Each structure stands twice: as structure tokens, then as C-alpha cells.
Amino acid sequence: RALYNLAAYPQYVGPLREEVDAIIQEHGWTKEAIALMRKAASFLVETRHLAGILHTYVYMHRKKAMADLPLSDGTCIPQGTHLSVPTCVFHCDSAVYDNPSVFNPFRFC
Template sequence: MDDRNRKEERKPKDLAHLEVVISLASIHTSQMNAVHILSDLAEYPEYFGPLREEIETDKNSYYKLEKLDSFMRESQRRNPPTLLSYHRIMQKDFVLQDGTLLPKDAHITVAVDEIQNDSCVTPDPMRFDPFRYYRLRQEDGHNHLHQFATTEPNILNFGHRKYACPERFFAALEIKTILVRLIMDYDWKLPDGQGRPENLKAHEFIFPNQEGVLQMKVRRH
């Protein structure tokens, strides 16, 4: 990392700052995604059965857990890590095809959440449909698409093409490993009379509610 940085970025404090940013992008986002999924499962407990059945059938291959993968992707759609992405500072003036001027030094970004939840991209986006992407993968030629780690032009939580997160497949496996263990070994629910904890928002970022409570117990096999 030190060799690749520009001279002005080689100070220890700058490297430490970069390491914190990398840790935030890799560790906390996976953890928060898993917590969102736990809360969504508690809100929709009828999906415990189908997920456990799938895990029992394909427990030796996490790649085959298409229903769990779909639940993860739908949960991420509902609880994105950020509403905005692709932050850039314009190095020079640039005119878009419709005549819009992006002036030098302007801060621009992409409304990734609005794009993904446009009804032309995601039909009935207000409905939480955990097996939405599982059904799409059953269509001819689509089995390798619509996965949690798949990037698409209109679904940009992991970026796309050369800007795609290189560790997204590891993140998917990491989250599945956590979820499979919890789903098979524990039951959990929201406290009686309480709904799903409302997410917290800081600027464009979405976080699980730190005061949210899930009641858990060991399953009796």
C-alpha cells in the first residue's frame, strides 16, 4: 500500500486513515447487512421454514442456497448501505448528452437506491418479497444472474464493471456462513408487540438500529 501511494499519501497518519476507511467498507458493511437480514427474518418468520429446508438439502454447497441468496439480496435492496454512491469531483468541465454542464470541482454522485427501486427496474418496489430474485433465477438463462454478489447496470450496491467491489463474493460467503449457523441453531423473534426496529440514517448512510432487540434461543433438534 505504501509503494502505490503518492508521496503526499505516505505519511503514517494518512495510511492509518486509509486503513480505517478500508475496514469500514469491508467489515462493518458485512456485519450491518447480516443484522438487517436477522431483523427482516424476525419480521417475516414464515420464511424460516423454506430457508431451513433448503439448507438441509444443500448444506454442502452454499452456492446452491438460492433462496437464502435471494433473501439477502432483497434485504439489501430494502436496507442499502447507502442511498448515494460513485462520489466524484470533476477535474474539468463536462457537458452531458442532454446539455447539462458538470463544472470543474463539482461534487457529483449517483442515486443508486432510487435507481434500483424504480418500478421499471424492480416491479412493486414497496413490497418486501424475499424470493423475488429466486424466481428470476428460475427463468431460462438467468440462473447465474440476480445473485447477491451479481452487479448489474441498475443495481449498484457493489458497483459495476471495473468499479465493482472485488471482495463481494467473499462478503456473500461470509454472510451466508453466519446466517446458516444462526438459522439452523437458533430461533429468534421480535419482542411481543414490537415491530422491526427502524433503521438509522446519517446523511446518505443506512445503519441497523443499535437499540433494536431480537429475542433468541437455541433450537431443539
């Protein structure tokens, strides 16, 4: 999907290449250098963000309660309970993201 977005939005290839070139020139190809590539990371996160919207309820955030979890209304989620939340609930929410359905590759920089 990320390669598709690079092809679909070629205007972002230049800024991404400039970031990678500058960081590699200064730090070489290291794990630490890759961690400094904020635009590249944001591009990948935005790709995943929109994939969650496009595949509405396919992607679920899954967790297991590691301890009893009391909620504000008095309900208690017992330890060991598996919980799932469709990620689209968050990815589609304009209270969380400005223009959530518009590709903005540097949203997370």
C-alpha cells in the first residue's frame, strides 16, 4: 500500500528522498538513523491510517486485560478478558484527526 501511495502521490517522493539522503549522509545506514526519518515514518503511519478507514472493520485493536479493570460506571472487566475495538472508530473521527479521510503523509511528523 505504501508503494501505491508513492506512485499515486509523486509530489511526496522528493521530500521523502531529501530527508533520507540527509540523514544517511550524516548518520549512515543505522537503526538510529532510520529512527530519525520522521517524514518516512509518518508516510507509513498515514498509509496504515487510511487503510484502516478503507477496510473499516477488518482491522481491530486487540488487548487482553492483565488485571481486573474497573470502569467509571461500576462495570468491571475481569482479568484475562480479550477486548477488541475496530480501529476505524478512531481513524474516521474528525475530533481525533483533521480531515481523516484525506491522505496527509506528514500528518504524524
